[in-house]
Amino acid sequence: MSGEPIITVLGLGEAGGAFARDLVAAGARVRGYDPAVPAPDGVAGAAGEAEAAAGAALVLSVNSAHDAVDAFRNAAAGLADGAVWADLNTGPPSLKRELDGLAAARGVRFADVAVMAPVPGRGLRTPMLACGDAAGDVAALLGPLGAAVEVLAGESGPAPAGAAAGRKLLRSVFFKGLAASVVEALEAARAAGCADWLRGNIVEELVRAGEPTVDRLVDGTHRHAVRRAAEMRAAADMLDELGVPNAMAAASRDLLERLAAAR
Missing domain, CATH: 3.40.50.720 (NAD(P)-binding Rossmann-like Domain)
Incomplete structure (x- = not known):
């Protein structure tokens, strides 16, 4: 020893x-x-x-x-x-x-x-x-x-030093962002009286996800940025009406508006 x-x-x-x-x-x-x-x-x-x-x-x-x-x-x-x-x-x-x-x-x-x-x-x-x-x-x-x-x-x-930290943080943008979106969505669903329904829907989507899911999410986000920006504006407005902070919904709206403006 x-x-x-x-x-x-x-x-x-x-x-x-x-x-x-x-x-x-x-x-x-x-x-x-x-x-x-x-x-x-x-x-x-x-x-x-x-x-x-x-x-x-x-x-x-x-x-x-x-x-x-x-x-x-x-x-x-x-x-x-x-x-x-x-x-x-x-x-x-x-x-x-x-x-x-x-x-x-x-x-x-x-x-x-x-x-x-x-x-x-x-x-x-x-x-x-x-x-x-x-x-x-x-x-x-x-x-x-x-x-x-x-x-x-x-x-x-x-x-070189920094590469491992960078990979971890890139993963965090995805995984912690996903977790934050789930938490915000369920908080809003509780305020709207349908938390069990939304939780089941989230579970179903996650279980069904596979390798093509990433391409579908990325391609769909770029292709339908204009329509989805309007959808997320409406979602953020609804959360305001429910009295639920909407940091993730608003961030999604802002990203989609940026993509739509770049088309």
């Missing part, structure tokens, strides 16, 4: 705590730090980022995008040359490129790691997409411990 590399987890909330516990269960030497959350059983606690990172082969930064740069700067004094800093926070590609530059200046290798599904219930088995010069190191260190890390390939080696 004493010869195993140290893996440090910065941020021991829902995701970081789950990763740390699974790493311990897999037999890894784990050190952790979170200013608000005590280290879980089996995780060696630290008084700060630099102490937590001292001597670590791999540091997993799982705090927040807002704190990601400060976490690196606070830990920098403790990082050994050649250590790997993996940022798992959900942030824009520009943040990952900034962290990559900070790491390079410190002699530290960097990986942009995107967590591609909810962590609860999956822990370390949550699918992850990695890029940056140390992406392969992250996969090599975490894979034998049960992690599911896919290295995003570039032209020669891993794709």
